[in-house]
Amino acid sequence: MRYLKDIPHAQYKIGLYQWNGKYIVKFEAGGQYEQIYKIDETEFESVEELESILDEKFISTISGRFQQMHADTQESMKRHDLLF
Numbered sequence: 406m407r408y409l410k411d412i413p414h415a416q417y418k419i420g421l422y423q424w425n426g427k428y429i430v431k432f433e434a435g436g437q438y439e440q441i442y443k444i445d446e447t448e449f450e451s452v453e454e455l456e457s458i459l460d461e462k463f464i465s466t467i468s469g470r471f472q473q474m475h476a477d478t479q480e481s482m483k484r485h486d487l488l489f
Contacts, residue, residue, distance in 0.1 A: 412456060417467070419459070421452065428455055434471045 406424040413419075422429040428449070430442045449455045482488040 409452060412459065414464070417464075421455070428452075430455075430459070432467055432471075438471050438474045440467055440470060 406422050406429065409421045409423055409428075411418070411420055412430075416434075418433040420431040420433075422431065423446070426446055427443045428446055430444065432440045432442075444455065479488060
């Protein structure tokens with residue numbers, strides 16, 4: 406996997422990679438959760454065009470998914486009496 410660049414964002418670490426004919430966009434939240442999107446390189450003419458899809462609405466959806474991931478983890482820990 407080839408690292409291309411970090412995409413600046415105030416809330417998340419966003420890394421852009423290239424591997425096996427795909428762009429890989431990796432979102433990290435607080436070092437605890439990750440979301441990874443694999444997108445075929447042929448869908449975009451440039452990295453800048455790919456970056457354009459990472460708009461406010463897309464990021465908002467990602468935020469909601471991170472919140473749900475955290476809630477899922479907390480609920481499971483509660484079920485197993487592991488949450489202190």
